[in-house]
Amino acid sequence: MKSLKLSFVLFLAVTMAFTSCDKDDSSPKKNTVKLGAQENTTTGGFYSFSEKKVYSMELAFANQAKIDLLCFYEEGNDITLASPGSNITGIFTGDYSVELWETKNTTRFCLSTLTVAEFDAIKDGDATIETQFNTEQNYRKAKLLKVGDIYAFQTQDARYGLLKVNAVTQGAAGTLEFEYKIK
Amino acid sequence: MKHIGQLIVMLMLAYALGSCSHDKTDSVPPLALFKNGDFTTEGQRIPIGGKLSFGVAASAGSAPITNLRIQRIANGKVITELDKGVFITTGGLDYEFNAVKSGSQEEQWRFMVMNANRDSSIITRTVLLGDGSAYGPITHYTLTLGMQNNTLHPNFLDLHSGNAFSTLSISGNEASVDLVAFVYETGGKLSPTLCCPAYTGSSSVTTHYPEIGTWSTRNSTLYDYYSADWSLVKPDEFERAESDSLLVASYNPQNVSGLCKYCYTNKIIPFKTENGKYGLVKVKYADTSKDGIIELEVKIQQ
Numbered sequence: 001m002k003s004l005k006l007s008f009v010l011f012l013a014v015t016m017a018f019t020s021c022d023k024d025d026s027s028p029k030k031n032t033v034k035l036g037a038q039e040n041t042t043t044g045g046f047y048s049f050s051e052k053k054v055y056s057m058e059l060a061f062a063n064q065a066k067i068d069l070l071c072f073y074e075e076g077n078d079i080t081l082a083s084p085g086s087n088i089t090g091i092f093t094g095d096y097s098v099e100l101w102e103t104k105n106t107t108r109f110c111l112s113t114l115t116v117a118e119f120d121a122i123k124d125g126d127a128t129i130e131t132q133f134n135t136e137q138n139y140r141k142a143k144l145l146k147v148g149d150i151y152a153f154q155t156q157d158a159r160y161g162l163l164k165v166n167a168v169t170q171g172a173a174g175t176l177e178f179e180y181k182i183k
Numbered sequence: 184m185k186h187i188g189q190l191i192v193m194l195m196l197a198y199a200l201g202s203c204s205h206d207k208t209d210s211v212p213p214l215a216l217f218k219n220g221d222f223t224t225e226g227q228r229i230p231i232g233g234k235l236s237f238g239v240a241a242s243a244g245s246a247p248i249t250n251l252r253i254q255r256i257a258n259g260k261v262i263t264e265l266d267k268g269v270f271i272t273t274g275g276l277d278y279e280f281n282a283v284k285s286g287s288q289e290e291q292w293r294f295m296v297m298n299a300n301r302d303s304s305i306i307t308r309t310v311l312l313g314d315g316s317a318y319g320p321i322t323h324y325t326l327t328l329g330m331q332n333n334t335l336h337p338n339f340l341d342l343h344s345g346n347a348f349s350t351l352s353i354s355g356n357e358a359s360v361d362l363v364a365f366v367y368e369t370g371g372k373l374s375p376t377l378c379c380p381a382y383t384g385s386s387s388v389t390t391h392y393p394e395i396g397t398w399s400t401r402n403s404t405l406y407d408y409y410s411a412d413w414s415l416v417k418p419d420e421f422e423r424a425e426s427d428s429l430l431v432a433s434y435n436p437q438n439v440s441g442l443c444k445y446c447y448t449n450k451i452i453p454f455k456t457e458n459g460k461y462g463l464v465k466v467k468y469a470d471t472s473k474d475g476i477i478e479l480e481v482k483i484q485q
Contacts (some may be wrong), residue, residue, distance in 0.1 A: 121214040127240035127277035131216040 030168070031124070035071035037079060037109050039172040049155060049182055061096035064103040068155045073172045077143040081163075081176065083107035085156065086140040087164050105156035109142040110134040112150040112162060117159045119150050119164050129183040130160040136142045145176060159183065211244040212302035218277075228313035229284040232431060234386060235310060236459075240292050241276040248276050252292055257287035263358040264436045272477040281459025283431045288312045298299075319428040325467065325480045330375070331365040332474040338392065339363055342404065342464075342483055344455055347464035350394065358400035361456050364477045365391040366470070374444045375469035375477055377452065379404035382441035407453040409438035422463055427484040430461040446477070460484045 035054060036043030046060035047053070047069040060067050066082065069077050072091045073079050082088055084098050085106030092098045112119075112132040132152035142151045149165040160183045165175040198248045218238030229235060239249060248271040255262045264282060276296060284290070297303040324345040329336030337347035339407060342361040353360070363378050367386055379393050381403035382388045389396040416433045424430065434453040443452055450466045462483030469477045 024320045118214050121211050121244055123273075123274060123275070126242040126275035127218075128214060128216050128242045128275055131218050131240050133219065183430055 030179050031181070032177065034167075034175055034177045035069070037071055037073040037172050037174045040175060041173070043175055049161070049180075057092060057096045057098075061101065063159075064101050065105070066105050068105055068111075070098065071176050073170065073174050077141070079129075079168050079171055079176050080141050080143040081109065081145065081151075082141045083156075089119050100169065106140060106156045107153050108138040108140060109151045109153045110138040111142075114150050114152070114162070116148060116164065119162060119181070122162065124181050125183055126181070127183070129162055129181055131141075132162055133160050140168045153159055188251070206270065209245070210300050210302060212300075213241050213244040213248060213296045213298045213304045215239060215241040215276075215296040215304040215306045217306060217308065218279075222279075223307055223308065223310060226311060228311045230313040230315045230317040230430060231284055231286045231315035232285045232319065232426075233313065234459075235282045235284055235292070235293070237280045237282075237292060237308065239276065239278050239280070239296070239306070240303065241296040242332040243271060243275060244300070244302055244304075246299050246302070247272045248296055249299050250297040251276060251295070252279060252297075253280055254293040255282070255285075255291070256293060257285055257289070262436060281460065283427075284310065284312065284317070286312070318428045318431075320485045321424070321427050321430065321462075321482050322485050323369045323480075323482050325478065327476050327478045328362075328364050330470060330473050330475050330477065333476060336476055340479075342454075342462060342481060344462060353394075357395075357398040358402070361402050362464075363388060363392055363395075364479075366475065367391065368474050369444055372445070375471060375475075376445045377406055377443045377446050377464065377467070379441045382483075383459070384440070384442060386442065402457040403441055404457065405438075405439040405441060405455050406443035407434050407439050407455075410435060410445045411443060411450050411452040412445070414451070416453065416463060417453065418449065418465075419449050421463055421480075421482070424463070424482055427461060430463055430482060430484060433463065434461050456483075 007045050033046060033047055034043055035046045044054040044056040046055040048065050048066040050066045051066055067084055070082055083106050084101055084104035089099060114132060133154050145168055147165055147167050147168060151163050161180050163178045163180040165178050169175045193286050213366050220238055222238045223235045248269055250267060251267045253265040255264050290363040292308045293305060295303050295305045325343060327336050328340060328347060329338050339348040339353050339360040340362040348356050360380055365376055366373055378388045379386060380398060380401035387470055393472045410433055419430055434455055446466045446469055448466055448468050454462050454464060460483055462481060465480040467478040467480050
């Protein structure tokens, strides 16, 4: 009887030990995006920050006002990030081509001097995000992207962000993967 | 046999406790950066008396931001201009700070942000002395405020404009208020006291003006109580001040508070407002009763 009691107590202790294990990983969820270039048929090439969603060109055409980014490839610029308002011509073709859109949001980019460690220390919504956007010198394209590049950007609706390139596959069917923080 | 069962249970217990994962030891330090915009730039030449303006943003790292310290290093001296406790869990720090260029050939401004892990990030900006001087004009006025129980006079002062508000007219003007006055007993004496809406220390401003606790904007004004206690600004100097030179020079950030006690008649107190304007307030008359008045003469940078 005594050993039965002891076993019961030990059983309770084990149960408590398991249930009290700390699993509260509080690290924030990362915003990671993979976009395909103009001839990529499996990965969409358009992105909306407000929706946090990747679109194919056909679906992007139907949601023009939401689209902030597009990805394309061309010789000389390699894999490039731009936006519908970047005046990209001769890349996208067909009935849904960006050139035919009525609403063309423009996102502007500039290279940041942040290190990867500094980028990783920043959280969505931080006031530091805005500090990296150069209001004097910024561009409608972020080109020749390579792993580790960190860009600051400003969307048409004046939201500021930072993005870090995580992977690049060159070519018209290539891909771009990046992580971003936005304010 | 029954001991084997107990042994198994004990082994399970040991495994369970040993496998609890608490090994997230990576501590991300805060990250401080200068903001873009119309701020003083690295190496900029500013004449004596000219405005310095700094914008600092910081991300917290892996713990809330708890402290912002701003120091001016000039002529080998380190002067702490601001040492502010905060508790920022989300959105990071977003802070703007104004000051005035001293006569030093070179000043280094150091901005330190610390988080609750006591990890810190420091950024610096060097400012050089420019030609000439940039001392500016001042606003000068005299007015009477009521102490906390006085309803005949206004109680809330916008130091910049000299506009004063009563409890009836304050609605919509809370964000412009820099100064209030009250009387309380401290150190065995009844003390006419100058304070500001943001003051939360002992004898908090809301003890005497509870309505301030509901304001969404509560400005801070820092009073240089050391200069006041030791009468470092002489009445004739105050009378002669026609530019902001004396206002800037007499404010010493080493001994400042949002509350200034013992503001008896003829005290002259240097101060700095939340938006970085320097000034002097001379107490022309002060009652020591809660329904009394305080008459102030103010000189403040425009």
